[in-house]
Amino acid sequence: MFALVMSLTNTVDLVNPALSGHHAQVAFIAGNLAKEMGIEASATKQLVLAGALHDIGATSLPDRTNFLEFELNAPHRHAFMGSRLLDGFVPTAEISDLIRYHHVEWNQGKGAFFKDNPVPAGSHILHLADRVAVQIDKKHPVLGQVENILQRIKQFSGSKFNPEIVEAFFQLSKKEGFWLDLVSNKIPQQMESKFQFDTLNIDAEETLGLAEIFRKIIDYRSSFTANHSAGVAATSTALAKLAHFSEHECRMMYIAGLLHDLGKLAVPTEILEKEGKLTVDDLAIMRSHTYHTYRALEPIKPLKTVNEWASFHHERLDGNGYPFHITGPELSLGSRIMAVADVSTALLEDRPYRAGMAQDEATRILERMSKDAIDGDIVNMLKANFEEVNHQRIAAQTESGEAYRQYISF
Ligand SMILES: [Fe+2]
Numbered sequence: 001m002f003a004l005v006m007s008l009t010n011t012v013d014l015v016n017p018a019l020s021g022h023h024a025q026v027a028f029i030a031g032n033l034a035k036e037m038g039i040e041a042s043a044t045k046q047l048v049l050a051g052a053l054h055d056i057g058a059t060s061l062p063d064r065t066n067f068l069e070f071e072l073n074a075p076h077r078h079a080f081m082g083s084r085l086l087d088g089f090v091p092t093a094e095i096s097d098l099i100r101y102h103h104v105e106w107n108q109g110k111g112a113f114f115k116d117n118p119v120p121a122g123s124h125i126l127h128l129a130d131r132v133a134v135q136i137d138k139k140h141p142v143l144g145q146v147e148n149i150l151q152r153i154k155q156f157s158g159s160k161f162n163p164e165i166v167e168a169f170f171q172l173s174k175k176e177g178f179w180l181d182l183v184s185n186k187i188p189q190q191m192e193s194k195f196q197f198d199t200l201n202i203d204a205e206e207t208l209g210l211a212e213i214f215r216k217i218i219d220y221r222s223s224f225t226a227n228h229s230a231g232v233a234a235t236s237t238a239l240a241k242l243a244h245f246s247e248h249e250c251r252m253m254y255i256a257g258l259l260h261d262l263g264k265l266a267v268p269t270e271i272l273e274k275e276g277k278l279t280v281d282d283l284a285i286m287r288s289h290t291y292h293t294y295r296a297l298e299p300i301k302p303l304k305t306v307n308e309w310a311s312f313h314h315e316r317l318d319g320n321g322y323p324f325h326i327t328g329p330e331l332s333l334g335s336r337i338m339a340v341a342d343v344s345t346a347l348l349e350d351r352p353y354r355a356g357m358a359q360d361e362a363t364r365i366l367e368r369m370s371k372d373a374i375d376g377d378i379v380n381m382l383k384a385n386f387e388e389v390n391h392q393r394i395a396a397q398t399e400s401g402e403a404y405r406q407y408i409s410f
């Protein structure tokens with residue numbers, strides 16, 4: 001689970017180059033603070049996971065940079081939205097609370113509550129960890145910055161930060177190793193052993209739950225894409241069922257559908273939402289998204305097949321797809337299904353600026369593409385079962401649309 005969370009969250013950092021490594025850093029600082037304070041192992045683990053996910057609610061906000069400043073205006077919105085994304089996912093129930101309050105100031109102890117709701121002690125650890133991380137200047141040696149960071153934190157001891165946590169931070173800061181680890185790119189591996197994450201496993205059901213959360217992070221970035229992956233997952237799974245995939249394989253296909261556009265986190269919203277023609281640069285960025293999906297899922301060995309089904313959805317049978325130019329014989333049935341599911345969903349789905357295409361118009365395009373780009377047998381299968389498959393897509397996208405409206409109504 002830890003490896004999966006870390007690679008997904010590193011992908012979330014692609015949303016903003018200034019964010020690169022931010023989630024891992026906050027997780028690392030928070031975990032070390034918890035250790036320093038003698039907090040027990042399972043609570044420490046929760047805190048590290050919360051650090052790894054704490055800003056996931058920021059990707060759907062138009063203002064995505066502000067939370068890297070030291071002084072924030074409106075700091076709670078992304079925190080509450082992040083905690084909402086985790087709602088209902090059992091392994092992260094406690095993490096959701098930690099994240100919801102990660103910008104609550106200590107305020108001489110009044111910060112133990114937020115609008116009458118108790119704030120977990122761990123949220124204040126997360127808060128300090130986050131405010132330390134945003135002060136590190138990547139262009140300069142970290143050890144030369146420690147004194148300034150300490151002074152800044154000390155200045156707000158009692159007001160922004162719980163003095164007990166500030167004290168632990170001072171102790172921790174004496175170790176050069178801590179700071180050097182913090183700016184190394186080996187944080188995930190280190191945390192895995194240090195906080196005993198090797199024992200934290202999730203089953204298939206929970207993997208699906210986590211994929212659902214990341215589906216929302218991917219889709220909810222823009223109203224233009226808000227239901228896209230939900231539709232692709234429903235379509236690809238319906239097609240897999242028709243192609244007699246086993247129940248297990250259908251579940252894998254569903255996860256692949258949810259995550260197929262994971263790499264779109266690296267595409268700026270302005271490009272996602274651009275009306276009219278994309279420039280050469282826009283296209284270049286857009287075309288990198290499946291590469292990022294592939295590299296993000298690559299370290300998760302049990303998801304190897306899921307990754308291929310998810311990441312090759314813009315590869316084409318004649319080798320004119322991207323980014324690896326895999327040709328027909330090497331493209332598995334699962335990858336071919338995903339390509340058809342992606343194209344057909346894109347054609348049929350409603351977007352805020354246009355209604356989806358009618359069946360025969362969409363079918364004509366799919367038929368034309370099946371000459372050299374996508375698999376004609378799968379297109380025929382879709383045509384023969386159009387009503388049923390399309391019904392699944394519409395149901396999934398209607399449900400997603402409802403959830404999206406609720407999510408942004410905060
Ligand atoms: Fe934050």
Ligand SMILES: [Fe+2]
Nearest residue numbers: 026054055130
């Ligand atoms: Fe943050």
Ligand SMILES: [Fe+2]
Nearest residue numbers: 260261313314
């Ligand atoms: Fe895509």
